[in-house]
Amino acid sequence: MKNGELRLKSGSKAMRLVNLFYNPYQPTIDDYYEPWNYDYETLTNSPSKQYQPVARPKSSITGEWMELSWGPNWEDDLAGAHVTGLRDPNVVKMEQSIQAEFENVFMMYLPRICEHCLNPSCVSSCPSGAMYKRDEDGIVLVDQNACRAWRYCVTSCPYKKVYFNWQTNKAEKCTLCFPRIEAGMPTICSETCVGRIRYIGVILYDADKVKEAASVEDEKQLYHAQLDIFLDPNDPAVAAAAKEAGIPDEWITAAQRSPIYKMIVDWKIALPLHPEYRTLPMVWYIPPLSPIINTIEGKGSSASANDIFPAIDNMRIPIEYLANLLTAGDTAHIRTTLKKMAAMRSYMRAKQTNKQPDIRLVESLGLSREDIEEMYRLLAIAKYEDRFVIPASHREEVADLYAEQGSCGLAFAGGPGACGTL
């Protein structure tokens, strides 16, 4: 996305206007799947006959019977990885080729929502200016009333998180459940996650430095550049500046208690997804550790972390794969992060089995006893109020909510938020 300067990969502004009548990169519905429904009525209306009635799939677009050949989650687990797996750019980039052979197979689940990027390419590519980033909380939205269906957001988001609605002819995306966020509530996906793996909090950052950070030459440095623009809310100078900029006290306190600030900045265990896209994504991930621990530790033994560290390189999920996902290919960070997680486990296990935790190990990773225990509380106990520290935005005081009805949400007729569509 650059040439000394930050550029959209899909071309210049003028190029995009020239291509307005036909977007060469746009996916068609078959690249997703043709939506369908079943005619369940035949099951209940069928007269009694010799064979059991069958509900057949019917296309939601054309209303014709259809033969299903692809659909949502079609390639889950082992079902379709042989079709899409080898095209996975994260796999393609790996040096030692992993084969899609049964014994080498690994599965990893990565829930992906819109990253609500600091430098959102969807917004940059929207010719009508319908996409925007909210000043107060950074949520990226599509103004449904301003969208003119030029579809550049669909092709310009490297995370493929904007979709085109073929019924309303408008672009749609994850809204970070903004009405809930405004009310101080977590998003639905975070609230309902049974694994309690999702965390939401406030991060203060220097918006003037975004462009500079996104323009860093070396892809591997993008992660650090992004870390550098985050501001420390506990620094009195930052808090004062935030207050001066009109950020409510409630928000500053929330930033100070932010669970994600701890994971991202203090402990550095969370990493951005594909930082090399230069959009400065804001949904960060902690790389997974489990499979190796289970095999090495085996039979409930308390293997020491010394055994675990070398084993990290032999994980079932190759470290290069994680590095391609989270650090632009830099395996060093992944290794440190995984070591931190492993150290936390061994520390807590020792503690709970009344053994002497190896504090040297923890300190060698730049963490303290308190850090480890706090990490454990946040990650393993994961209380609701620790996971979600979201200040209410008191939007009712600043906006004309009545006039804004239906302008950005997806609850209009035909939208996914409306009852009774599709």
Add this chain to the structure above:
Amino acid sequence: MASQFLWVIVPYLALVLFVAGHIWRYQRDQFGWTSKSSELLEKRQLRLGSLLFHWGILFVFVGHVMGILIPEPFYEALGVTEEMYHALALAGGIPAGLAALAGFVILFRRRLTVKRVRVTSSTGDWVALGFLLVVITSGLSSTLLNVNSHGFDYRTTIGPWFRGLLTFRPDPVYMETVPLWFKIHILAAFGLFAVWPFTRLVHVFSFPLRYLQRSYVVYRKRMPKSVDSLDRAQ
């Protein structure tokens, strides 16, 4: 009487509908204001059809401005003779018109034969297509039947009449000698103008030129209490 009706009343009715319709639609139906792209549903035929049609029609539009809106004395002042103008008009107009027609036929066929596109078409789409069909074919026939540079000259007839409409000094007398094909073309065009604001054609006015000078990232601030909070922050 009939000429008064056809060449003054009908055009004004159509233009009033055109202008008022756009204002009304812009105020009431921002959500429905879209180019209604069907590239998601079908892409292969769209590629050739849409490119030919849109680029063709853009040049055709430029041609109309040059032939109808810009008066003949202007060209004379520039030293462009009748022959030169005519040659230029044909050299530019015929290829552009043919491209637009070819694109139109491809798109029309696509809409009829690709089931996904057909079932997602609205009445407005069909009406717009119908008018466009008549406008494009009659327009192209008029040009092709008028290759002779000593033939009918629209710059001394249709041109002044149309400019008269725009300056509120309509004179139907100019239209008396106009050949039938041109008349069909003009009436169909005004029909198209009349339905224009109620179809997807409104997207023409959304051609996003402002994008060129906009900053890349758009931020919207929390607005003070006002209905303006809906307006686009640049």
